[in-house]
Amino acid sequence: QRRGLRLSAPAAIQVTVRDALNQALDEELERDERVFLLGEEVAQYDGAYKISRGLWKKYGDKRVIDTPISEMGFAGIAVGAAMVWLRPVCEFMTFNFSMQAIDQVINSAAKTCYMSAGSIAVPIVFRGPNGASAGVAAQHSQCFAAWYGHCPGLKVVSPWSAEDAKGLLKASIRDDNPVVVLESELLYGVPFEMSEQAQSKEFVIPIGKAKIERQGTHVTLVAHSRPVGHCIEAAAVLSKEGVECEVINLRTIRPMDIETVEASVAKTNHLVTVEGGWPQFGVGAEICARIMEGPAFNYLDAPAVRVTGADVPMPYAKILEDNCIPQVKDIVFAVKKALNI
């Protein structure tokens, strides 16, 4: 009697966000010789946060370049290289330091295609950790999603899970437009399940498409980056009380997939936005404005509620810092406010 061949189910594995980013860089460096990585400490030190671990050893000086300490310098160099032939991945040690280079990012990278009437493309990726970390105080904790998301000419993505990180970074590198990739230092070490499909070298997530992480019927929660995880936790808490939240992971800040949010609001009639950044002129403000401008407004049973970082420079003391970023309890509170329960 012969035993039939039994195929095992596709094996998902646990991968940290750091390793997912590393894989993405490795695969894209291998795939296209024009791709190269530059920034402070990216080569011999394996990256300030070890995102580029092993890459300099594997690809050498031409593909992974340690730069002098000048963000405006190396961002400018990367823009110039992108204008000619190469596809740079320019790392900012944190996006707080990108302010030193912001003219190169906005006035040059973002606007050049338009101002040169399409004759100069800038296929560049600016990446690095964004937003709050732990105990690094105000000058190392700002969220730049609203700043960069404001500018036409840029694409801006904000991954949450390991799959997001890998798929979006690969898509960003392959995109011929300038893309800002806002990572999160607090997520680097967090493991996520990565499907077999996501483990493939061709796994790419389309820029501009949000993902529904959890289906629900009573309220729509929209977030990007680390707060997505908080929303899922809040949804679990609320589920015990009979409130089912639909959690949307924006994935891309610009171009924003407002259609997914609209379809969800049409179903749930309630909206809560969650972000780490400051409230004024933030991502949540933009979502609310667009919901008002579109068909979903007619489906809202209550005004939308925003959960944001506190409107202060990030304090250093832990107890203060903890209370300046959205926590699960804040999201639960906001949902109950929106549902009037």
Add this chain to the structure above:
Amino acid sequence: SPEERPQFPGASAEFAERLEFIQPNVLAGIPVYRVMDRQGHVLRPSEDPQLPKEQVLKLYKTMTLLNTMDRILYESQRQGRISFYMTNYGEEGTHVGSAAALDASDLVFGQYREAGVLLYRGYPLELFMAQCYGNASDPGKGRQMPVHYGCPERHFVTISSPLATQIPQAVGAAYAIKRADASRAVVCYFGEGAASEGDAHAGFNFAATLECPIVFFCRNNGYAISTPTSEQYRGDGKSSAARGPGYGLLSIRVDGNDVFAVYNATREARRRAVAENQPFLIEAMTYRISPLSLSPAPKKPQPCFPWVFRPIGHHSTSDDSSAYRSVDEVNYWDKQDHPISRLRHYMAKRGWWDEHEEKAWRKSSRKMVLEAFEQAEREPKPPPRLLFSDVYLEMPPRLRRQRAELERHLETYGEHYPLQHFQK
């Protein structure tokens, strides 16, 4: 013995036992390299690049054509026909001397006062004018202020307003070109004022550490709008050449009003930059000429150089330089030391040019410029739908919808808009 040498990773010199500060002027008086004197005599025959007659004529005609175009377009700004303009008076030598020394495919990053480089490479008058007028013929689709020219075919990167941002970009481009092993150089132009920007510091530094085939070309014309060089920096007054060695750049200072000096320096720098993969810095000393119209009308005809009759080399049309420099200073440069007159003397001495040809060329060049000008005036503006393109390489759905909305709106209400001024 090795133990007695400093072992610091950051420096490799000897120890010193005497306390002595290095004077900022240790490179004081970096000499100014020149080939001709102010009357166009070649001082050392070995330095004469011996360019063929056609090329020398091309240098002269490019400078003078630029000067003519400048005068017409400056006037057109004064008359409200274009919104803004920047002239190149007095600096024409830096443009053509360097442009002639480059290969046609060498990549040029300019600041905004290098139109002569593009003109030397054959960019037609019609397209200069089209860009200034922002009309439908403008390859730039009317997106930029005047003088922000760009031409991929002639390897001239589109001018971008923020000062000095092109410096690290030029280095990055040179790095990319080195990686592609292209035997091309990158030339990066900037003014001595822009060299104060942080981008300049970073760009020079990186060019050396990345070992790039780049020639930095500083046009030191004495002023940054109203700020004279004495206020722009300290240390041998004319700083770019003095700073270069500090960054690891081979540096030279040249007489920017001497086209052959500019040519020789650029040629050699370019050759070695490509052959040795290292950056060079050329500081071309020149002067930004200003209005003759300020001086009282002369009683009898003065030997006034006709090509700069009523030149107005303010920083831009938004500037009035009479507020910060004297007429005498300006007149000196206009009359005593001008790149166009010096080359003209050189040509005349060789029998390559005379009054008759001068007159004929003045007439025909002016005619060419006026024809191009009149055509530019007549052209319609670019079509309104171009508002939406090139924000990204592919038009996103949101913009596509907005463009369609505009088109529908114009179909119904078009008569209320001045659509006759725009191309369909």
